[in-house]
Amino acid sequence: MTASGAPPTLRSDARRNVDRIRVAAAEVFRARGLSAPLEDVAVAAGVSKATIFNRFGGRIGLIDAVIDDLVAKELKGVIEQARAVPDVGERIRVYVGALRELQYRLPAVNGVLLRQFPDSGSLMDLCRTGEAFHGELVAQGHAAGILADGFTAHDLHALTIDNALALEHGGRPPRADYDRRTAFVLDGIRRPA
Amino acid sequence: MTASGAPPTLRSDARRNVDRIRVAAAEVFRARGLSAPLEDVAVAAGVSKATIFNRFGGRIGLIDAVIDDLVAKELKGVIEQARAVPDVGERIRVYVGALRELQYRLPAVNGVLLRQFPDSGSLMDLCRTGEAFHGELVAQGHAAGILADGFTAHDLHALTIDNALALEHGGRPPRADYDRRTAFVLDGIRRPA
DNA sequence: ATGAAGTTGACCACCCGGGTCAAGTTTCGT
């Protein structure tokens, strides 16, 4: 049942503001993570903070409204990209590399991985999707015998979490350093030849 | 020249409080890191927060007063322990393992590695000591040809920093998981056979 | 033009920790 108490259509100015806020939130969250001050989103949208509360109910509502275009598409893209790789070893390398690249490029994704807003259903769903794929990938890796003994899906997840924390609280290292370290990480989790 | 404006000796109650605060600070910092509320240190010492300011001037002074017994000894111990290992590969493994163990066991050490209080000279000195040893170790590792190509002292430092951030902001994983991941880290930075 | 929808700036509450100060308490020399 649809809520019947609210008017079915918004007034034109309200609709315009909703759109502006969505766009602004996407920009601000993209660049500075999901914890960026709502005040800044409001300024970027050219509205007042109160309007965000009026239209979205708060940060969670706003995240739910933009997470799909912001993070879900990119993250799912990385997973699909990896799934398309036929060789298991290469698949794991592609996935870890692409995910780390995404974490570097899109701070918002770290908010998802870190479950920064457990009250956001869409965020938690997305996080679970990622985690499920980790399970899949690690199972395939062990089946093919190319992962280090004892390496678990949990370990893979911890890898991404630790990287998210490092980026979030430690800042981004130069890209070259970051990529080099990605290679060390990958070497550490594969079975020694 | 010694400051002549201040009385050379403290009154007995003041001396007692200084000792109590030092002990309490060591305990609290040890268990909860160098950012633990001074209020908590005061309570543990059975004095008021203001007394800490009277006696130590603030957090920095307090850190300077306890860092040696708290962290410096342990950290230098790890370095000496590693230096005593004859084989280079083993030396690196011992050092990384022992340092990670220390980071897990003693949150205060992470505050040092993260340079949480740049105004504390003793803290910064200690941090530099560690960094210098990293340089030494990596140079030896490359000379012996047992480190991965392109691995730098900076990378080793980043490894410890990232781990510090993960422990600080992500909490401690079960010990078994942590140790297993230590092994993956080590495998990732050594030259493939 | 009018009333409802919508917006807004200013405001409140909260939490947290660093830091300060007047007033009260303890020590110590005489």
Next chain:
DNA sequence: ACGAAACTTGACCCGGGTGGTCAACTTCAT
């Protein structure tokens, strides 16, 4: 024992950041 200096303390202020609210004003739609 007593007075002054040393010392401690609770209560206070501050800044910084965030979620959230509301009366008054503006804009839209009919």
